[in-house]
Amino acid sequence: MTLSIGIVTVSDRASQGVYQDEGGPAIQAWLTRAVIGPWRAVPRLVPDERPMIEAALIELADTEGCSLIVTTGGTGPSLRDVTPEATETVCQRMMPGFGELMRAESLKVVPTAILSRQTAGLRGSSLIVNLPGRPAAIADCLKAVMPAIPYCIELMDGPVFDTDPTFCAAFRPKRK
Amino acid sequence: MTLSIGIVTVSDRASQGVYQDEGGPAIQAWLTRAVIGPWRAVPRLVPDERPMIEAALIELADTEGCSLIVTTGGTGPSLRDVTPEATETVCQRMMPGFGELMRAESLKVVPTAILSRQTAGLRGSSLIVNLPGRPAAIADCLKAVMPAIPYCIELMDGPVFDTDPTFCAAFRPKRK
Amino acid sequence: MTLSIGIVTVSDRASQGVYQDEGGPAIQAWLTRAVIGPWRAVPRLVPDERPMIEAALIELADTEGCSLIVTTGGTGPSLRDVTPEATETVCQRMMPGFGELMRAESLKVVPTAILSRQTAGLRGSSLIVNLPGRPAAIADCLKAVMPAIPYCIELMDGPVFDTDPTFCAAFRPKRK
Numbered sequence: 400m401t402l403s404i405g406i407v408t409v410s411d412r413a414s415q416g417v418y419q420d421e422g423g424p425a426i427q428a429w430l431t432r433a434v435i436g437p438w439r440a441v442p443r444l445v446p447d448e449r450p451m452i453e454a455a456l457i458e459l460a461d462t463e464g465c466s467l468i469v470t471t472g473g474t475g476p477s478l479r480d481v482t483p484e485a486t487e488t489v490c491q492r493m494m495p496g497f498g499e500l501m502r503a504e505s506l507k508v509v510p511t512a513i514l515s516r517q518t519a520g521l522r523g524s525s526l527i528v529n530l531p532g533r534p535a536a537i538a539d540c541l542k543a544v545m546p547a548i549p550y551c552i553e554l555m556d557g558p559v560f561d562t563d564p565t566f567c568a569a570f571r572p573k574r575k
Numbered sequence: 576m577t578l579s580i581g582i583v584t585v586s587d588r589a590s591q592g593v594y595q596d597e598g599g600p601a602i603q604a605w606l607t608r609a610v611i612g613p614w615r616a617v618p619r620l621v622p623d624e625r626p627m628i629e630a631a632l633i634e635l636a637d638t639e640g641c642s643l644i645v646t647t648g649g650t651g652p653s654l655r656d657v658t659p660e661a662t663e664t665v666c667q668r669m670m671p672g673f674g675e676l677m678r679a680e681s682l683k684v685v686p687t688a689i690l691s692r693q694t695a696g697l698r699g700s701s702l703i704v705n706l707p708g709r710p711a712a713i714a715d716c717l718k719a720v721m722p723a724i725p726y727c728i729e730l731m732d733g734p735v736f737d738t739d740p741t742f743c744a745a746f747r748p749k750r751k
Numbered sequence: 752m753t754l755s756i757g758i759v760t761v762s763d764r765a766s767q768g769v770y771q772d773e774g775g776p777a778i779q780a781w782l783t784r785a786v787i788g789p790w791r792a793v794p795r796l797v798p799d800e801r802p803m804i805e806a807a808l809i810e811l812a813d814t815e816g817c818s819l820i821v822t823t824g825g826t827g828p829s830l831r832d833v834t835p836e837a838t839e840t841v842c843q844r845m846m847p848g849f850g851e852l853m854r855a856e857s858l859k860v861v862p863t864a865i866l867s868r869q870t871a872g873l874r875g876s877s878l879i880v881n882l883p884g885r886p887a888a889i890a891d892c893l894k895a896v897m898p899a900i901p902y903c904i905e906l907m908d909g910p911v912f913d914t915d916p917t918f919c920a921a922f923r924p925k926r927k
Contacts, residue, residue: 476670499863514723
């Protein structure tokens with residue numbers, strides 16, 4: 400079972416070609432450094448529209464079989480930002496600890512970190528995690544949550560994989 | 576566009592005149608020190624009844640055009656406390672980072688901070704934030720979240736305003 | 752009014768007799784050390800099925816009159832883990848501070864603490880709190896949240912009780 404990771408860029412302007420998507424490639428570059436062993440990236444680029452974000456997440460989870468789906472963009476308070484709502488709609492179970500930790504980490508850098516509405520949740524055996532839009536903040540957040548992700552996917556009967564311990568060490572508690 | 580701030584005191588006893596509202600005036604005094612430039616306070620006093628709290632929040636957001644609406648009272652576990660539920664009902668999008676930070680700050684003072692059910696969310700272009708009932712706790716919470724509020728309102732296309740940096744400095748990340 | 756505490760073990764295997772329930776007895780032993788004065792434990796053992804978890808929680812709250820109900824198990828990302836969803840379904844009001852604090856405490860020990868989906872909430876005058884499955888993690892979480900629980904139950908007009916201050920001191924803020 401090869402690991403598939405969906406990468407969803409949510410941006411009106413990038414999806415219209417007004418500017419280049421930076422978040423998606425930044426995530427893919429970070430994951431290429433972090434993940435050991437074979438994996439494939441399944442990228443998508445959608446505007447800030449709930450039905451289109453939801454459709455992309457559902458396709459990546461149900462059709463593409465992505466064990467992990469990360470989004471970038473659409474998590475702030477701007478009127479068009481609806482990525483967390485789309486995420487919650489398609490997930491059957493939520494993972495509040497991801498948003499809490501990412502905000503706590505970002506709060507060490509900027510007091511406006513509380514404006515991030517990032518969430519995470521589970522659809523079937525896919526873990527969906529909202530990341531921020533800016534590449535620097537993406538790296539901070541991935542560094543914070545990635546150590547727990549291989550074990551999470553394993554608990555959901557997904558593919559077993561590991562990360563480069565010199566870059567971002569995965570953690571697995573000893574099972575009794 | 577003048578900044579309007581709604582201040583909703585939620586209290587059975589204060590609304591019946593059994594005792595004087597202390598939370599509302601404490602918030603208004605704090606904001607008078609913090610906010611630079613013209614703004615108007617739009618105070619409301621309602622009992623701990625969901626329909627009345629919801630009606631006050633809707634009126635302040637939709638009719639009075641308040642960019643910020645703060646509540647005081649009704650966020651604990653007492654049987655009559657329903658301010659967070661009323662807030663969630665009228666908001667289209669939630670802001671979980673506000674409650675997380677306010678509880679984390681209060682937790683430095685008292686272990687019972689986890690009993691606070693404070694939340695925050697967005698209705699149209701209004702930010703609604705639940706504050707505690709006691710004036711001392713109100714100041715602690717405002718000091719924690721206020722630095723992010725001017726930027727939040729700006730992101731929602733609301734009025735641009737600033738705070739007194741010697742009292743509580745507003746923060747705006749540099750946009751790329 | 753004697754204090755009743757419901758203890759719900761959620762586990763497919765323990766409920767089938769495949770192995771012995773360890774979480775429930777660990778909670779009861781911890782509470783026996785912590786709680787001062789008379790109280791009765793009302794234990795239940797159910798599989799990881801939402802309707803059965805919900806039925807147990809409702810019975811303990813509405814029929815048995817438990818002021819506090821703690822669960823153990825079913826809060827991770829495994830496909831069968833649905834204890835937080837069952838808890839949210841039966842609660843009228845949620846207490847987000849409990850999950851936040853328990854995850855923050857566990858995060859000091861293991862980075863996989865963010866995978867815990869533990870929550871807490873109120874049904875009538877009962878406080879329901881999800882604890883982890885492993886006895887060591889149960890003790891860490893109880894130690895973190897117990898100081899606030901006697902005051903919480905008092906605010907809900909439940910029985911007044913205290914804890915052994917040399918083991919885990921309860922806290923009550925001075926009311927004005």
